[in-house]
Structure formats: structure tokens, C-alpha cells
Amino acid sequence: MARTGLLGAVRVARWADASLGPGRDGATADGKATLSAATAELAAAELGLSAAQVRAEWDTARLAGLVEVHGDTARPSWRLRAWDRDDSAVLRGWVALFDAWSLACPEPEDHEPAAVAEVVSAMPQVLSFLQLSAGPVPVEQLLDLLQQRVTELRTARCEVSYAPGSAEPLGQAAPAPAPEPVPAAPGTRLDPLLDWAVEALAAVGALTHGDGHATLTPLGSWAVWVKLEQICVAAQSPAGNIEHAAEDMLRGCAQLRPNAARAEYRAWLAARPVGSAVGELIHAARGEDALLRGLAFEALRVVGAPAEPDVRAVLDEPALRPYALLWLAEHDGVDPEDAHEVLTREEATWLWVDTAAAVADHGETDVLVRHLEAAVQPTVPMLLDEVRAVGHPRTVQVLVALAAAHPDPALAKAVRRAAFQVHTGG
Template sequence: PPPAELARMARTGLSDAARVARWADSMLGPGRDGATPEGKGTLSAATAERAAEELGLTPAQVRADWDTARLAGLVEVHGDVARPGWRLRAWNRDDSAVLRGWVALFDAWSLAHPEPAEREASAVAEVVSAMPQVLSFLQLSAGPVPVEQLLDLLEQRVTELRTERCEIPYGPQPEPAPEPAAVPDPDAPLAPLLDWALHALAAVGALTCADGQATLTPLGSWAVWVKLEQICVAAQSPAGNIEQPAADMLRGCAQLRPNAARAEYRAWLAARPVGSAVTELLEAARGEDALTRGLAFEALRVVGAPAEPDVRSVADESWLRPYALLWLAEHDGHDPEDAHEVLTREESTWLWVDTAAAVADHGEAPLLVRHLESAVQATVPALLDEVRAVGHPRTVQVLVALAAAHPDPALAKAVRRAAFQVHTGGS
């Protein structure tokens, strides 16, 4: 189905969760009549009862929809505090936000339906690890598949996982002692676990089970295809970078052309949960390397809307503010060439120094000279005055490097004088 139809299906599947999330946002947020005294949007027993009464549901239904909303990212819970997720804010205008929410729920299928209480945790973990192959088989089959056939595939995959951990010995083994006929087949416990997995996947809308057969829904088939595509994208990463921490990956991309760098960012992101990837990129941006800072926000542009709450949250950090404001302006629809208009004069000057530091550390002298053209100030004296006032910690190094690189002796002398004045605290 086309993306718009898939989004419609996802909205339908998540509509109950979205309804409870909206109710919580309108009734429990700070400053609202229904807010708890401490302003926390938690779903207490009393809150669940109240929601059930106002929405015409049972408390159990409210809790189930709340859990779905959390798994889909419609609600974000930080400790005792709940707040609307960006997907809920974008629900009516952004099909991709809805589809991302459904994929997040799909990824969490093993949490959406209680596992059999009597099964060992290790066996459950093996089935969860083996299910991607089962789902891939269902996707390739493009139709109903007998559950018995899926059980055979699951048993094979679990055996492979155990072999990879060397739980099954290699080489000739002594003949096992005869066992009583009543001892069950060691693979028999996988049948109820497969039943649990199929019902859990059906609960999130990924497949249907009927008449001893399982069939992926259009949404389920699309999600599995997306996962397979992500694996292929990740496999195209240049050797080593995909396994690196964010800062090392960004440094590895520093010499790549823009399109190649974006492909590398996509591969690195495809191999990680989006939340932890955004956190890691922002942490890399806080470092001393200005080039890494700029590249981190380029990678965050590839992330897109899911990064918006985190980028907005760092907009008050002086080192990140200009980058964050430009990112948010572009995210809100500003043309990249005009986005700089959201910055104050001081913020633009700070960004000019930070970018100049990146050029000085990693670029060539002519690039630093050309960087003068990007300053908002009309003259070099005006630029020097404002650069000295902005207080960037790399100001002296940038001015010294610029003075050494500039071919005009008179201008170079003025820049050196400015560097000396910043260094000594003079005027």
C-alpha cells in the first residue's frame, strides 16, 4: 500500500492509545485543572479510574492503552513525570510520525503481550532473538503460512543460536543412555512460546492468526521490509565507522563529500535505537572539537523529527544554541539559506568563531580567509570588535590563524592586534 494508506492503518491501530494520551495531556499537565499537586502526569490508580469514567472505558482498558501509548512514543515517561511525545504533537500533520510510532510498537511486541509465566527467561529470550527470521520468512511468503512450518523454522533458528554460544558440543559424542519413553521432545516447549509470540505480534497489529496459519498484515509486511532495508543500509557503511562511538564516526566522516557523509550517518543511525543515537550525537557536539559539533548537527538533520525534543532541550546551552536554533528553524520549514535569520547578531558571531575554529583545526589556510565572507558584519574592523566581545574560548587561536593565513599585511596586522588584545584583556 502507498504510505498514506499505511499511515491510515497505523492511525487506526493506535487510535485508542492516542485518545488516552491526549486525555492525559489535557487533564494532567502542569497548570491544568486536572493536574496532580506536584504537576506530574503519572497514571495512578485514581487517574486510571477517572480516565475510564470520562472516556467510557474500563480501568484495564485505560492501562492497556496507556502502555501502548508509551511503547509507541505517544507518551514519554521520565521517572515519575509523563509528557506528550513528539509523535502525539505531530499526529494529525505528519504521516511519518504515525508510522514511526507504529514501528516502535512493532519493535516492542514482546513487551506488549505478557509472556508465559511458567517459561524460563532464557527460552523466552531465544524465541525473541529468533523471531526476526520467522518474520522475514512470512514477509517473503507474502501469504498465509502454516504455524507448524513456522515452528520448524523457529526450532532451527534456536538451535543455531545455541550452537553459536557453543551450548551444543561439536564432534563425535558418546551414545546417550536410553531414556524413558515419557521424556518429552526437548523442542516441544517452543510450541507454546511460538504461540505467545504470534499472539503478541497479532496484538500490535503485525499479523493475523486463524485456522492454524499466520499472515502478516500490510503494516507488518511493510515494517519487516523496512527492517531488512535498514540492515542493507547498515551493511553499506565504510569499514569500521558503523561500530564506532558517535564522535569517532563523525571524525571518520570529516573528509567525505556531503552525500557520502549523509549515507554514512544513515548507516550508523540504522544500527541504533534513535533515542540513544540522538543522545550520543549531542554528547559528541558538547566536546571541544568544533568540526565534530557541526557534523553532529548534520547527522541530526538526517535523524529529522524524532530528534526535535532533544535538540530543543539543548537550545539554552551556549555551545550548542546557534546550531540548535538553525536546526529547529530548518525543521520548522525555513529555507536553509535563510535560517540564519533566527540568530541574533551575537549568536551569529559566536557561530562564525566556532566554525572558524573548525576550519583552523581541520582545513586549509585559504578556507579560513574565505570564511571572512560568511560573517554578518560588513567590515573586518566591525567583525573584530564583535568577535572580541562575544567571548568564544577559541577566539585568540582563530584570530592568530587568520592573521597568519591572510595575504593582506595591513589586515593581518589588525587581526594580530585584536588577538593580542583578547589574550591580554586589553581594549
């Protein structure tokens, strides 16, 4: 159903991908993602549509995240690339369109912006009622519910007003007057706004309406259920890190068992737009704390396919490349136990040092000693030679910590010598 509803948008997005690349005419006329007249006419002629239909499908493609517009150029998103092989990309695209329902149709004229915003804020409760009803609901009943919810929103924004001249002399406190609800905008009627909301939700395929009734489509019912589930997941943040920035959230997950940490990642992600969440995690991975780097990519594994473009974008960053290669290999279906085979010897050595740095900073000494077994080199001398050559910024600290922790005096001496050589440039 989602594929069918977005079929026209996909056609236009793919046309733009083929026709608006580098060296060709730009996608937009004003830097605001509006198709130029010439571009719309060209697409209409090639696709057998009217220019108005092209513009409508283009807007749908943008709202569904099928294309990304940057100034006067457009590029396909990961959803468009994965459209034919990944059902989750299709569903995520439709959910993005569903979330943007208020932009799908022009809002009624001559209505206060505050009233429009109140209706948009109140519609999730109306949609939840439709979902629970599991059938046609009279629009009049929805209007009553909308009016109740808008009244609650206005009451919650109560303000304390003070009459002019009521100030008490210095040192005397005036009694606080009772708060008064913010009044509705003059002349505001909610029935035209409800009609607009119903039309817009119908335009994105979330409901149908007619004969004075509205009914959620199966796709709309599923989307509302998903939103309710996300709210429940976010409310059940086991370690209470849902409100924290990515770095603090990852630090809070450092001592959790893997299953508990993944539950925390899911709760944190459910409370944020996926794009900004992925950006925060990548930013945390770029920091100096190697432990956060590893945990950030564990959280990105929970994100899944939407994180792929951002993960690919960091392949040129030496500090993140090994993590990104492993993430991409697992994303492509490689068994996690075999994913390390995608790394070169140098990349595997760099990752060994980075992981050792995380253990040295946050782990126990016996864990650091056991970490020797994870090296790809068959002997300690070979490991030390390649560790010296890989150029990791934490090499000296890792070797010093390993020498202090290892129970074998001869091996510890060799590791200390290697640390000294790295330190002095030998």
C-alpha cells in the same frame, strides 16, 4: 492503518497530557509507569472506557513512545505532539510498538526464561519468511522454521566442558574436547511459545491468524521490509565507522564528501536506537572540537523529527544555540540559504568564530581567509570589534591563525592587534 491501530492509545495519551500535568495527581503509583487505580478510574469515567481498557491503551501508548514516564509523572513525547501533522511520527510510533511486541501480551507461564528469549530472538527470521511468502502460511510450517532457528541459536552457544579430574600434570596440555551444543531446557515445547508470539504480534497489528494459518498485515509486511532495509544500510557503511562511538564516527566522516558523509550517518543511525544515537551526537557537539559540533548537527539533520526535542533542549547552551536555531529553522521548512536570518547578530558572530576555529584546526589556510566573506559584518574592523565582544573561548587562536594566513600585511596587522587586545583583556 497505523493511525487506526493506535487511536485508543492516542486518546489516553492526550487525556494524560491534559489531566496529569504539574499540580495534578501523578500518572503512576509505583514509579514503574503503572497507572494508579484512582487515575485509571478517572480516565475510564471521562473517556467512556473500562479501567482495564484504559490500562491496556496506556501500555500501548508507552510502548509506542507517545508518552514518556519519569517516576510518578508523565509527559507527551514528540510523536504525540506531531501526530496530526507528521505521518512519519505515526509510523515511527507504530514501529516502536512492533519492536516491543514481546511485551504486548503476557508470556506463557511455566516456561524457562531462556526458551522465551530464544523464541524472541528467532522471530525475526520467522517474520522474514512470512514477508517473503506474501500470503497465508500454515502455523505448522512456522513451527518447523522456529524449531530450526532455535536449534541454530543453541548450537551457536556451544560450551567446552571438562570432566572432573581431567587436568594434566603441570607443563602438559590436555587435548581439548569437542564442543557440545547447549541442551534445550528440560520439558521445553515451542508450540505454546509460537502461539504466544503470534498472539502478541496480532495484538500490535503486525499479522492476522486463523484456521491454522498466519498472514502479515500490510503494515506488518512494511515494518519487516523496513527492518531488512536497515540491516542492509548498516551493512553497507562505506567508511567502516558503524561500530564506533559518535565522536570517532564524526571524525571518520570529516574528510568525506557531503553525500558520502550522509550515507555514513544513515548507516550509523540504522544500527542504533534513535534516542541513544541522538544523545551521543549531542554529547559530541558539546566537546571542544568545533568541527565535530558542526558535523554532529549535520548528522542530526539526517535523524530528522525524532531529534527535535533534544535539539530544542540545548537552545539555552551558548555553544550549541546557533546550530540548534539553524537546525530548527530548516526542520520547520525554512530554506537552508535563508536559515541564518533566524540568528541574532551576536549569535551569527559566535557561529562565525566557531566555524573559523574548525577551519583553523582542520582546514587549509586559504579556506580560513575565504571564511572572512561569510561574516555578517560589512567591514573587517566591524567584524573584529564584534568578535572581541562575543566572548568565544577560541577567539584569540582564531585571530592569530587568520593573521598568519592572510596575505594583506595591513589587515594581518590589524587582526594581530585585535588578538592581542582579547588576550590582554583590552
